[in-house]
Amino acid sequence: MEEILENKQGKEIMLLGNEAIVRGALEAGVQFVSTYPGTPASEIGNTFYKIAKKAGVVFEFSTNEKTAMEAAAGASFCGLRTLVAMKNFGLNVASDFLLPLVYTGIKGGMVILIADDPSCWSSAQSEENTRGFASLSHIPILEPSFPQECKDFTKFAFELSEKFKIPIMIRETTRVSHQSAPVVLEKIKKGKIKAKFVKNVHQFSTMPPRVLEMHQELLEKIEKIREFSEKSTLNKIKTGDPTSFMNKGGRVSFASKVGIIASGASYLYVMEALKELNISLPVLKLGFFHPLPNKKIQKFIGRLKKVLIVEELDPYLEREIEILARKANSSIEIFGKNVLPEVGELKPEYVISAISEITGKKVNLNFQKHIQKFKKIKLAKRHPNLCPGCPYWFVFSAVKKAAPKGTIFGGGIGCYMLAGFPPHNIQDYLYCMGSSIGIAHGIKRISKQKLITFIGDSSFFHSGIPALINTIFNKSNPLIIIMNNSTTAMTGQQPHPGGADTIKIENIVSACGVKSLKVIDPINTKEMEKTIKEFLNKKEVSVIIARRPCVRLKT
Amino acid sequence: MEHITKNQFNIVIVGTGGQGLITILKIISQAVLIEGKDIKTSELHGLSQRGGSVEVHLRFGKEIFSPLVKQGSADLVIALEMQETLKACYYASKQAKTIFLVNDFFIPIPGKKLLGKSAILKNLEKFSQETILIPASALCKKQTGTPVTAGVFLISLACFKNLIPLSPDSILQAIKKIVPEKYLELNKKTWLLAKTKNL
Ligand SMILES: Cc1ncc(C[n+]2csc(CCOP(=O)(O)OP(=O)(O)O)c2C)c(N)n1
Numbered sequence: 105m106e107e108i109l110e111n112k113q114g115k116e117i118m119l120l121g122n123e124a125i126v127r128g129a130l131e132a133g134v135q136f137v138s139t140y141p142g143t144p145a146s147e148i149g150n151t152f153y154k155i156a157k158k159a160g161v162v163f164e165f166s167t168n169e170k171t172a173m174e175a176a177a178g179a180s181f182c183g184l185r186t187l188v189a190m191k192n193f194g195l196n197v198a199s200d201f202l203l204p205l206v207y208t209g210i211k212g213g214m215v216i217l218i219a220d221d222p223s224c225w226s227s228a229q230s231e232e233n234t235r236g237f238a239s240l241s242h243i244p245i246l247e248p249s250f251p252q253e254c255k256d257f258t259k260f261a262f263e264l265s266e267k268f269k270i271p272i273m274i275r276e277t278t279r280v281s282h283q284s285a286p287v288v289l290e291k292i293k294k295g296k297i298k299a300k301f302v303k304n305v306h307q308f309s310t311m312p313p314r315v316l317e318m319h320q321e322l323l324e325k326i327e328k329i330r331e332f333s334e335k336s337t338l339n340k341i342k343t344g345d346p347t348s349f350m351n352k353g354g355r356v357s358f359a360s361k362v363g364i365i366a367s368g369a370s371y372l373y374v375m376e377a378l379k380e381l382n383i384s385l386p387v388l389k390l391g392f393f394h395p396l397p398n399k400k401i402q403k404f405i406g407r408l409k410k411v412l413i414v415e416e417l418d419p420y421l422e423r424e425i426e427i428l429a430r431k432a433n434s435s436i437e438i439f440g441k442n443v444l445p446e447v448g449e450l451k452p453e454y455v456i457s458a459i460s461e462i463t464g465k466k467v468n469l470n471f472q473k474h475i476q477k478f479k480k481i482k483l484a485k486r487h488p489n490l491c492p493g494c495p496y497w498f499v500f501s502a503v504k505k506a507a508p509k510g511t512i513f514g515g516g517i518g519c520y521m522l523a524g525f526p527p528h529n530i531q532d533y534l535y536c537m538g539s540s541i542g543i544a545h546g547i548k549r550i551s552k553q554k555l556i557t558f559i560g561d562s563s564f565f566h567s568g569i570p571a572l573i574n575t576i577f578n579k580s581n582p583l584i585i586i587m588n589n590s591t592t593a594m595t596g597q598q599p600h601p602g603g604a605d606t607i608k609i610e611n612i613v614s615a616c617g618v619k620s621l622k623v624i625d626p627i628n629t630k631e632m633e634k635t636i637k638e639f640l641n642k643k644e645v646s647v648i649i650a651r652r653p654c655v656r657l658k659t
Numbered sequence: 660m661e662h663i664t665k666n667q668f669n670i671v672i673v674g675t676g677g678q679g680l681i682t683i684l685k686i687i688s689q690a691v692l693i694e695g696k697d698i699k700t701s702e703l704h705g706l707s708q709r710g711g712s713v714e715v716h717l718r719f720g721k722e723i724f725s726p727l728v729k730q731g732s733a734d735l736v737i738a739l740e741m742q743e744t745l746k747a748c749y750y751a752s753k754q755a756k757t758i759f760l761v762n763d764f765f766i767p768i769p770g771k772k773l774l775g776k777s778a779i780l781k782n783l784e785k786f787s788q789e790t791i792l793i794p795a796s797a798l799c800k801k802q803t804g805t806p807v808t809a810g811v812f813l814i815s816l817a818c819f820k821n822l823i824p825l826s827p828d829s830i831l832q833a834i835k836k837i838v839p840e841k842y843l844e845l846n847k848k849t850w851l852l853a854k855t856k857n858l
Pocket residue numbers: 140141142143169191193194195197517518519520537559560561562563564587589591592593594595
């Protein structure tokens with residue numbers, strides 16, 4: 105049996121942050137889980153895919169993040185505890201639904217797990233910071249730092265969600281979701297709610313004037329949750345070295361004039377830095393990013409001379425604290441993005457340097473000198489590449505042979521974006537899922553240049569279909585090559601509707617009225633080349649479905 | 660030893676996607692758990708697994724916070740490929756008395772001229788106390804029939820040589836727990852090979 109399903113209270117096992125989220129949901133009695141794959145969140149769906157049956161949980165890979173969130177909400181409206189997981193970009197797709205959902209609230213506890221990826225370790229398109237959705241949608245956001253917290257926060261989030269009838273977001277970053285550490289297990293709770301949708305237009309139907317009332321109610325709800333956040337142990341004062349900071353009653357003594365505020369992975373780097381520099385400073389660890397415990401923060405900064413805000417990417421927290429400081433301590437010096445980078449993830453050494461700069465404590469190793477020395481090494485970049493035998497090798501080589509000079513190549517998100525690396529070098533633009541076709545249409549509507557655009561099959565179902573229909577409705581003629589490898593390959597071979605022949609892509613394409621349509625096994629390179637040449641001269645949109653399974657599907 | 664006084668041990672493992680870094684990370688983690696110490700690891704999934712450079716971190720000892728090894732502080736670098744050792748120099752230093760345990764094995768990068776062995780070793784010298792070069796892939800291939808267990812060989816050897824403060828028996832126990840039944844014999848054999856090579 106999978107270790108993650110072990111029902112031994114108190115047992116300690118190694119879990120990845122994402123696995124700990126799964127375990128937390130199981131301990132909370134989750135009954136419905138949906139997702140669309142996206143790293144660094146993928147292991148949550150992958151794990152449920154493996155264990156759902158045994159765990160008695162309804163699980164699905166949805167067609168995209170919006171349908172996934174809507175499905176989870178539907179199940180929550182029927183009273184079930186539900187979890188929906190996705191990477192940051194997925195929330196953009198789902199956000200049209202998210203905003204009214206936060207207004208109406210939910211019934212069964214609903215947790216929305218979002219994984220950000222500072223430094224873009226497994227992302228192409230941006231260093232999106234999901235914290236921005238706190239002000240956009242008002243959704244409460246929790247930020248765990250390590251696997252034990254991933255589990256505990258998830259359990260807590262379900263309770264908070266049910267208590268306040270609002271979906272709760274848990275925001276991870278790569279170094280949390282892909283961090284492993286021992287986790288102490290508690291009992292798994294089998295959810296036993298019988299699904300029943302009880303009609304309640306007052307709650308579930310947004311429309312003015314009711315929707316404005318809902319907005320007001322939401323703001324009031326958030327203030328109640330803020331009071332909760334003030335008292336919550338998720339926001340607590342930690343010290344670098346407890347012995348020198350706690351007096352007998354266990355209370356923090358503010359002998360220090362410098363304090364630090366951090367959450368998520370940043371908190372771990374702070375604690376490491378204090379250990380390294382051998383100093384103890386008070387640290388306010390925030391488990392809630394939204395709503396912030398304003399009073400607790402004001403009390404914390406009230407007696408300090410300097411405060412350092414350690415956060416990755418944009419200075420969201422720093423700005424909030426600047427505002428809070430105006431009332432609490434207007435003379436305090438606030439450090440943040442002036443000593444830490446705003447681009448790329450943080451590393452422990454950056455935090456060590458920042459604290460050293462503020463406190464004057466000396467660093468053991470001269471990082472600057474060390475970097476200079478390191479930069480002298482001639483490093484050869486090792487690009488990722490298509491697997492040996494990958495069907496895309498054949499597609500790309502046929503395209504290169506058949507396309508005339510000057511052809512524009514549209515790229516999309518998936519294994520096929522490796523078209524942009526050598527030896528292929530056929531990718532002139534790359535944005536987000538589904539946009540390869542959308543942009544192709546825009547270019548072809550007004551330009552006579554030849555254009556071939558690639559889209560993966562999972563991407564096609566995710567968001568490519570409306571873009572294809574747009575090319576037909578608004579009459580442009582790109583050549584679209586659908587990379588039909590029967591799986592969502594890049595994120596780890598998750599199934600999609602075109603996989604087990606549930607829905608045949610050619611049926612969709614021809615139903616849209618595309619006349620120049622061919623399904624080709626790309627190893628027939630002659631046919632591929634011939635068809636590409638022929639289709640590039642068509643007056644209307646043309647589609648080649650390059651069908652051959654991903655080689656990793658067999659193993 | 661340095662790491663005993665500072666209560667923590669930092670390992671960086673480098674290689675390329677497909678060399679099984681995550682499995683060996685899991686084996687060491689399990690061994691640490693068996694010995695009852697605190698541990699944090701950091702792995703990366705995604706694009707890099709398509710043959711790109713991969714780097715994983717493991718820290719254990721008493722009260723570990725950061726999952727990432729900081730610049731210049733690795734006690735041990737295990738490299739499954741020669742070229743990739745160079746990237747790990749970021750985490751290594753003379754000050755930390757870093758030891759490199761390196762698989763004498765090259766995976767070429769198409770269209771690029773790579774540094775040769777002696778040039779690589781010269782670079783490592785500037786960032787380490789010692790480099791131990793072992794043809795792990797070739798040895799495993801010869802003795803077990805396949806080079807895929809080179810990583811398991813290296814971590815086992817590291818324990819036998821006392822380069823990692825963990826008992827080789829814990830590694831063996833961890834192998835039994837982590838490795839799928841199908842490959843268990845092969846991996847046990849690899850552990851034994853490391854034992855004989857250390858004699
Ligand atoms: C909105 C959004 N959701 C998820 C992802 C993560 N993601 C990156 S590549 C990919 C797989 C796409 O699969 P497919 O289109 O079939 O291409 P393949 O990898 O099989 O070539 C996914 C889901 C993303 N980048 N954006």
